[in-house]
Amino acid sequence: MRRMIRKILLGSLAAFATTVACVVPPSLNVIPPVGIVKGTVLYSGPPPCTEAGHVVGNANLLLFDTRLLPPPDGLGTRSSRLALVQGDVLFHDLMSTLYFEPSGAKYCPPAGVANVTVSGVFELGPVDPGAYQMRAFYDYDGDFHPSFKFSNLPTLGDVAGGAISNATAVLAGAKPAYSVLTIGEPTKADVSTDAELAKRCASWALTDGRRYCVRPEGQVLENVSVALALPLPTQRPFFHVAQLQAPPLTPDGTPPAPVANPNKITLASDFHVPNANPLFVQDFTYSVRLTAGVPADERVSAEGKPFSLALAKPGVLLTQSYDSNRDGVIDATDTIIGSSLARALWPLITFAKLDAKDPYRRTTQDKPRLFSSAITAYNADPTADGRLTSLIARNVLTPEARGSITAVIRPTIICVPDPADPSGPTTVVTPYENDMTGAATVGEFEKTIDDVAMQVGRKRDGVRILYACLPPGAFSMNVIYPLTGQAWTMPNEMGICLGGEEQSVDGKTCGKRAKVTSQSTFFEVSPAVDKSYCATRKDALAKQSDGAGSPFATAADRYRATCLNADEQARFDAGTLWN
Amino acid sequence: MRKRLIGRVTCSAVFALGLLSGTAWGDARTEARVHFRKGMAAIGNGNYEVGISELKRANDILPHPNVIYNIARAYVELGDIETAISYYRSYIEQNQPDKEEATQIVAQLQVRLDRQKAQQAAAQKKDPVVPDPGHDPVSVPKNPIDPIPPLPVPGNKKPKGVAPARTEGVYEEAVVTASRGAALSPLDAPSSVAIITEQDIRLSGITKIPELLRRVAGADIIAESGAQHDISMRGLNQRLANKVLVLVDGRSVYVDWFGGTFWETLSIDVDQIERIEVVKGPGSALYGADAVAGVVNIITKAPGTGKNHARLGGSYDGSAYGSFRATGREGNFAYKMSAGYSRYPRWSREVPPGRTDVKTFSNDQNLGSEILRLDARATQRISKDISFGLGGGYSQGFLDFYATGLLKNFNTTGRFGDITAFINTKKVTFRTFYNFQRFENSAASGYVGQSLVPTPIVGNVADAEVAYADKFTIGKIGNAVNAGVNYRLRNAASFYTGGSRDEHHFGLFAQDAISFSKKLELVLSGRLDYVPYTKKLEGSPRGALLYHPTEKSTIRGTFSLAFRKPTFLEGYTDLGVQLPIGAVEANTNTMKIGQLRPERILTAELAYLNRDLDFIEFELAAYYNRVSDLTTLLPSQAVTPSDRLGDPLFEMSNGRYVAGYSGFVNSCNELNVLGGELGVKAYPIEGLDVFANYALNKSSPTHPAGCDVVEEQRTSMHKLNLGVQGRSKIGLDGEIIFHYVSPQDWVERDYDSSVNAIVNKSLPLPGYAMLNARVGYRFPGNRVEASITGFNILNSVHQEHPFTNYVGRRFMAFMQYTF
Known part of the structure; x- marks a missing residue:
């Protein structure tokens, strides 16, 4: 018995010994394969500033999904990824030649000093499968921070560039041609049935149904070259709303007195424009005067910490004709959306719907994306408001500096349900088909569709114009210089006390810092004056077919799906959306 | 053919019975106790030969010095002085505290023996006896003079020169941890205790200390990686579990920096352990902060006890285990030395081979841990009541584990160790130790472009304690008093906690176990601790009322309060956690947010323990815990312009913008936990132990107004353990044990790319079952043993936490040589 047991055990041990091998543990709960972008930043520009023993600023490399490029090239609101090469690292080889103030104070080389050329490597990951552009800038004045609207874009003197x-x-002045950086290979992939494959493929499909899929071992995109060589010639378009002019209530009516420094611009969701003729429409809709910089009594606060805005004296906003049809030529065909009579100007002025869940009005609503484009107008007389009529036949080929511009608000909202889906539908909403005189509010119907399709980067056959009350909500105001992408947005953190920043009794401070009240102004589509009209239009849309080839059965379905978030859809269904 | 088959079946049946029949081979202690009691009863009835035989049998099963003493004493009463002296000498060799008394007894007996031999010699000379060749020599009548005349017994007095028999505590389970030093029966312990014996350890075949605790009712075990575990009692488990105080021979092995235990870095392995005492429920009343959910005291084999051994084991998956022990005694000096090595692969990898987008800390993504251990301890008895001890331990190697919050899989390489010294007198104990840790910590892997958050970590703990124990009676009321003072210097340094920090802790504890009668006891304990982080005194009282309806049963009610102080990692966190977006981080900075309060637990427990019968024992416990101020991670708060006033919100050291702040805070909710445990151990037939236990734990949070936290259970609601141990005369032995853990929902903070934010995610985890077994064979001579252990034999691949390894199956084979 003992011998038998001994044999069994020793035999088992022997078998064990002969099969000892290094068994690799199974790969489970695997970190998904992704892309990595590696490359070199080449800086050619003025020597950097120094402060407290360090180089001021960093090279910031922003990776944008090509479906969500920043305005005016797309509907993106933020970069997908941010890489950085620290100034100390980028200028490491030049440290011995830079000047550092013994007191640690900031020192910047005088203008005209010879440029320097340095380089540094970067690694950026994880990057999801897709197609990207890398845009970059060296934060020369050290004021950049991605968390705040007042600091999240390059400013005057920052050295811009990208992977171009x-x-x-x-x-020489040409527009940058950004290289497309592709992570993953376009693959016919059925991600619905293959969970492992789904982990390394883009969640969205290309127009031909293929998806970008990363190989199982991951992907490293090497030798990406980022050039920084273009000092930005313009400052961000800092502005505040100096005046709001409301229209008269009827075509013959008298407009009310303008309101100075309004904290809110309100447009009723059922606003009926008295006269939509482009020649006169400015007198029959809301317009706001946007003045450069901040009010005089807020200047010190805006220039001081933590904002450190470099406000020009006097403040300027630059205007120029805008190549709205993107044909590379500025001519009579570069007009505003929906009208061939008025020229398009920059800065671009847009209103973007804010996320209702954010009490601080900092976040743009992602889906659906709603925005409205105002018409930019100005007057040769800087003390007068701009007039659309003065721009009907004029090319402005070089930037002109002005103290103020006028934004003419159009009672039209463009709805894009998924800004990342270029094949998706687009809806244009305006409350009335005809103005109070009986003329069509959308005078050039086909041009409107063409212009909207171009603006949002979608096919025209997916665009529809609906006559219904506007989706209510709060909107930010954005002024954008299209050539550099520099922009300024309100409301922003300068004028809002965030969580943890208690507002003082006099309303002048938030926590430990100043509150710049002019920066809290926002645009609002308010509840309807005539709610019954909105209900009538809703019913009419429910009976209106959305047309051949549409994914929606009725116009009401389109309105609901493309313009409303989940909470708003519930209110739409209940008939209380415009209450 | 049929006959052969019948023969084989019969043979098998006989084999089976042969394995199990004969003298009981249930739990060794229980079995030995049965023989011991029979032996003492027989001796009490004057049946010395039967009694001695039973005592010898008991000692064969489980050697015990008092049994040897009683055998010696019985031989004296039988009149066989020579054999008695031999056994007394064996007793003296064990160096017991009363060795001197025993030596005097031997001297007296030697005098008697010499006198008897002289008398015999004289009688032989006078009247020689010639053996009859035709007769069996053994039947030759003895010398008419009684060779060993009984000693005069005046009245009822014991024979002169023979001390009273020793019966108290022989083969009775004793715990020291529940009362901090004084050995008590579990029936008298003021807390719920469980003991894992040397037999449990050997028969289980388990080589990882925390896996041994899985069989304890109410123990919550997370096997994270190939080697590292997180342990808690009665819930409250987590990654980097920090609510159970782990001791080795009473010395804390808590890693103060993060507040838990790196089990694999202990300088001892399972083969050095005599027993593990597990106290369930708060232990702060005696041990201070950190003993919130329980205390695990690993008691090693004392110097000079046990045998030397060398054991080697391995597995096809690359697991390896080696253990060596040498021990000895030279008079009053005893020593032990041990060396160990263990290597365990990960259960599963998160980085498959060939990945180009991932960088790793270690080139070997298969490895879970690889540790080398050394330990040496010695004791010197200076007098009957005074002994001195000195020793140290060291370990070094690599460990894969899981951190907390957004930090997941981490690796550490380092060195750990201790130097310990103590002086024990009859009533006063002085002990001091120094623990050190020097390790490099880093994320195990990360995408290229993301930081692995490396940091060196240095930890030092210097501790000194004086304790006093005494017993006295006031009237008819007995008091067993135990009190002490403690000082501890804690020092830790790492990048995660803003550099080097020192803390000076002071503690004062006292306990009085008051016996009103044999049936009723009251145990009052309390401790006062100075916590330097909060600069406050914290009190931890405990009261336990014990009623014994019978001699071997107890009804116990316990009430206690305990606290856990913030660890260095929690209290002084200053760590940037890089977000997947790139050059942006959330700065986890507890000091910026505010000071933490200690976690608190209030416990009320009612238990019933019955050991009236030798073949079955059971325990039933019900408890209520109210847990408050649990330390948790604050949801990340976005930076504000005010934050930018004095801070550029850019970390120069790592080149990232600070986009948010987080930190450890006290949770605003409270947990009300109701639970119960039922455990049974039975020895139904000879050679079999059967044990089973079930634990229920239900947690219900309460949220004050304005408190919005995500609810989670901190443990599975149901746990079941079933096991069988068997031993046989032919050297075959082993254990089969089954574990079941019910499903659980975890809530963990994680990055959600769809909203580009850190959110609380609810992560349901399915329940799992595991079957472990070991079979071993001891070769004749009891020097060589071969065994095979299977862990998770049914290969129920599962995770014990949503972020950790998938636990699979492992077989290991061992050979041991004892000398």
């Missing part, structure tokens, strides 16, 4: 294919041409 036409660096030399850009230095």
